[in-house]
Amino acid sequence: MKAVVCGAGIAGLSLAHELATRGDEVVLLERSPGPREQGYMMDFFGPGYDAAEQMGVLPAILDVSYDIGEASFVDSQGRSRARLPYDRFRRAVGGRLCSLMRPDLEQVLREALPSSVEVRFGAEVTDCVDRGPDVEVRTADGAVLSADVLVGADGIHSGVRRFTFGADSDALRYLGFHTAAFVFDDARIRAACAGRFALTDTIGRQMGFYALRDGRVAAFGVHRTPDPGLPDDTRTAVREAYRSLEWVVPEALAQCPPSEEIYYDQVAQVVMPAWSAGRIALVGDACHAVSLLAGQGASLAVAGARVLAAQLHSDVPIVQALAAYERQWRPVAEDRQASGRATARWFLPRTHAELWARRAALKVAALPVVNRALGAFLSGR
Numbered sequence: 236m237k238a239v240v241c242g243a244g245i246a247g248l249s250l251a252h253e254l255a256t257r258g259d260e261v262v263l264l265e266r267s268p269g270p271r272e273q274g275y276m277m278d279f280f281g282p283g284y285d286a287a288e289q290m291g292v293l294p295a296i297l298d299v300s301y302d303i304g305e306a307s308f309v310d311s312q313g314r315s316r317a318r319l320p321y322d323r324f325r326r327a328v329g330g331r332l333c334s335l336m337r338p339d340l341e342q343v344l345r346e347a348l349p350s351s352v353e354v355r356f357g358a359e360v361t362d363c364v365d366r367g368p369d370v371e372v373r374t375a376d377g378a379v380l381s382a383d384v385l386v387g388a389d390g391i392h393s394g395v396r397r398f399t400f401g402a403d404s405d406a407l408r409y410l411g412f413h414t415a416a417f418v419f420d421d422a423r424i425r426a427a428c429a430g431r432f433a434l435t436d437t438i439g440r441q442m443g444f445y446a447l448r449d450g451r452v453a454a455f456g457v458h459r460t461p462d463p464g465l466p467d468d469t470r471t472a473v474r475e476a477y478r479s480l481e482w483v484v485p486e487a488l489a490q491c492p493p494s495e496e497i498y499y500d501q502v503a504q505v506v507m508p509a510w511s512a513g514r515i516a517l518v519g520d521a522c523h524a525v526s527l528l529a530g531q532g533a534s535l536a537v538a539g540a541r542v543l544a545a546q547l548h549s550d551v552p553i554v555q556a557l558a559a560y561e562r563q564w565r566p567v568a569e570d571r572q573a574s575g576r577a578t579a580r581w582f583l584p585r586t587h588a589e590l591w592a593r594r595a596a597l598k599v600a601a602l603p604v605v606n607r608a609l610g611a612f613l614s615g616r
Contacts, residue, residue, distance in 0.1 A: 236254075236259045236260070236383045236384065236547065236553075237259065237260040237261075237262075237381075237382045237383050237384075238254050238259055238260070238261050238262070238382055238383065238384050238385075238386065238547075239261075239262045239264065239370070239372050239380055239382040239384075239385045239386070240254075240261060240262070240263045240264070240385075240386050240388055241264045241360050241372075241385065241386065241387050241388060241389045241393075241394070241395050242264070242265065242387065242388035242389030242390060242393075242519075242521070243263050243264075243265035243267075243270075243341075243345070243354060243356070244271075244341060244388065244389075244390060244519070244520075244536070245337070245340060245341060245344065245519065245533050245536040245537060246388040246518045246519025246520065246521070246536035246537070246539065246540050247263060247265075247386075247388030247389070247518075247519070247540075248263070248341060248344035248345055248348065249286075249290070249344060249536060249537045249540035249541065250386060250388055250518055250540035250543060250544060251263045251348060251352050251354075252290060252292075252344065252347055252348055252349065252352075253290070253540060253541050253543075253544035253545075254544050254547070255348065255349040255351050255352045256290075256349060257544060257548050259547075260351070261351070261352045261353070262352075262353045262355065262380060262382070263348075263352055263353065263354045263355065264355050264358040264359075264360060264372075264374060265354070265355065265356050265357075265358060266357070266358065266359035266360070266375075266389075266394075267356060267357070268356055268357045269356050269357075270338070270341065270342065270345065270356075271338065271341070272338050272496070273338070273416065273417075273496065273497065273498035274336055274337030274338045274341075274416060274498055275336070275337060275414075275416035275453065275455045275498060276301070276334055276335070276336055276337075276432070276445055276453055276455065277334065277335065277336075277337055277340075277530075277532075277533055278324070278332060278333075278334050278530060279296065279300075279332070279333050279334070279335060279340065279533055279534060280324075280328045280331055280332035280333075280531070280534060281328070281531050281534040281535075281538075282531075282534055282535065282537075282538035282567065283531070283533060283534030283535060283536065283537035283538045284331045284332070284333075284534060285331075285538070286537045286538040286540075286541045287537055289541070290347070290537075290541065291347070292343055292344065292347045295343045295346070295347065296333065296335065296340060296343050297333055299335055299336075299339040299340075299342075299343060300333035300334055300335040301333075301334050301335060301445070301447075301448070302430070303321050303334050303430070303431060303432050303445065304320065304321060304430045304431050305318050305319060305320045305321055305431045305432070306318070306319040306321070306431070306432045306434065307319075307431045307432070307433050307434070308434050308435070308436035308593075308594070308597075309433055309434070309435060309436055309482060310436055310482070311481035311482055312482065313427055313433075313482050313483070316436045316594060317436065317593070317594040317597045317598070318597065319597050321334075334432075336447070336453065337533065340533060344537075355374075357376070358374045358375070358376060358378070359374060359375040359394070360372060360373070360374055360375075360389075360394050360395060360398070361373050361374060361375050362398060363385055363395060363398050363399065363515060365385075365512065365513035365514050365515055367513075369381050369382060369383060369514070370382050370383070370384065370385040370513075370514045370515060372385055383514065383553060384514050384515075384516065384547065384553050384557075385514065385515045385516075386515075386516050386517070386518055386543070387399070387515070387516070387517045387518070387521045387522075388517075388518045388519050388521060388536075388540070389521055390519070390520045390521060390524075391407070391500070391503060391505060391520045391521070391524045393517065393520075393521035393522075395515065395517065395521065396505075396507075396517055396521050396522070399512050399515050400507065400509075400512065406505050406506060406507050407463070407501075407503045407504075407505060408503055408504040408505070408506050409463040409501060409502075409503045410502045410503055410504065410526055410528065410575075410576070410579060411459055411460070411461065411502070411579070412457050412458065412459055412460070412501070412502035412528075412583065413457070413458055413460055413465075413476070413499070413500070413501055413502065414455070414456065414457045414458075414498075414499070414500060414501075414502050414527060415454075415455075415456045415457075415469070415472075415473045415476075415497060415498060415499045416453065416454065416455045416456070416497070416498040416499075417453075417454050417473075417491060417492050417496060417497045417498065418447070418451050418452065418453050418454070418492075418496075419451060419452055419454065419487065419490040419491070419492065420450065420451050420452070420490070421452055421483075421486060421487070421490060422450075423483075423486075424444060424452050424483045424486060424487060425446045425450070425451070425452045426446075427444075427483060428444040428445055428446055428452070429446045430446070431445070432444075432445045433445070435480050435481075435482060435484065436590065436594075437480060437590075438584050438585065438586065438587065438589075438590055439458065439459050439583070439584075439585060440456070440457070440458035440459065440476060440477055440479070440480065440583075441456065441457055441458070441480075441583055442454060442455065442456045442477055442480055442484050442487070443455045443456075444483065444487065452487070454487050456473065456476065456477055457502065457527070457582075457583055458476045458477065458583075459583060459585065460476075463501045463503070465499065465500065465501065466499075468494060469494035469497045469499045470491050470492070470493060470494045470497060472499070473488070473491055473497060473499070474488045474491060502526050502527060502528065503524065503526060504523075504524050504525060504526050504572050504575065504576075505520060505521065505522060505523055505524040506572070507522055507523075509561070510522040510523070510557070510560075510561045510565070511554075511557035511558065511560075511561060513554060514553055514554065514557075516543070516557045516560070518536070518539055518540055518543050519532075519535070519536035519539060519540065520532060520536065522568075523535065523539070523564075523565070523568035523569075523572070525568065525571040525572050525574075525575050526572075526575045528575035528576070528578050528579055528582050529571045529572060529574050529575030529578070530575075531571050535567070535568060535571060538567075539564050539567075539568070542560055542563055542564050543557075543560045543564075546559045546560040546563070547560075581593045581596065
């Protein structure tokens with residue numbers, strides 16, 4: 236089987252790995268000119284952790300992970316107001332959790348690709364047509380590819396989804412937040428957050444910081460806004476959105492890099508009535524983005540790609556295999572999407588009352604019975 240996979244992110248790299256390992260001819264298209272360096276720290280656990288172990292890449296993932304002691308919500312002077320020890324998270328999921336930067340996970344998956352995978356950077360898909368016996372894919376550089384199956388693994392703003400199913404507005408469920416992430420150098424801020432994920436204990440907008448092993452600091456921000464539209468000038472938008480925050484935020488904003496070095500997007504979910512049409516299918520955020528509120532986007536991308544690869548090798552016609560993949564994986568994704576929507580209020584409080592409620596909830600979470608419930612919630616049971 237020949238497969239074209241659009242998107243060299245977590246889902247696309249995982250799918251290319253699994254298909255090529257099974258002997259398929261795989262062409263991986265990525266519109267960016269090279270591997271993307273923008274991203275944020277994320278917790279990796281759940282079905283993707285298990286899938287990574289089965290794929291043989293888990294040791295390499297653990298090698299680039301970070302030992303984070305706690306998530307600490309701090310006041311304007313950097314004093315902790317509430318804590319969530321990461322050991323509590325790890326116990327809740329049986330110790331099968333690690334934290335790492337998104338670009339690091341992509342690098343692990345990229346380096347694990349079989350040599351038979353053809354990776355083309357700077358190859359933006361401009362059109363795709365299901366011709367019945369095959370799929371024709373065109374890219375911006377004029378190339379035309381023919382494949383047995385095309386899979387869009389090109390994220391929340393998927394081009395393959397747009398060409399096949401219509402405009403983004405028909406699939407995106409905006410959750411009322413924008414998010415940003417960037418990396419900068421500052422020894423004082425790095426020392427202030429070493430060994431922990433330090434977040435401002437604030438209303439309506441929040442920034443978090445963590446120290447990286449290369450001496451830099453990674454910054455993460457999320458803020459409420461009714462407008463899903465993305466700004467033209469990302470750096471100015473970030474500085475404006477978080478300028479009211481205190482502690483080390485003003486210093487971090489002063490070192491905010493150029494717009495092209497900032498990760499910035501709306502916080503949204505993708506909700507679709509179908510994930511495939513003929514020989515064209517979607518995987519990962521392209522069809523079931525759960526949002527950062529749910530906390531398992533990368534995990535679902537890896538595991539969902541493995542499920543799709545297995546179904547494509549189940550000795551049934553491709554169209555039937557794509558339908559079986561959706562039947563198997565949609566309930567998992569929809570469960571995580573529901574969890575993400577349920578966490579929206581406490582994830583970023585809107586009022587002082589909600590802020591106090593979150594602090595109280597973090598204290599209660601230390602109780603054993605609540606810790607077991609947390610594990611069930613996080614793992615989707």
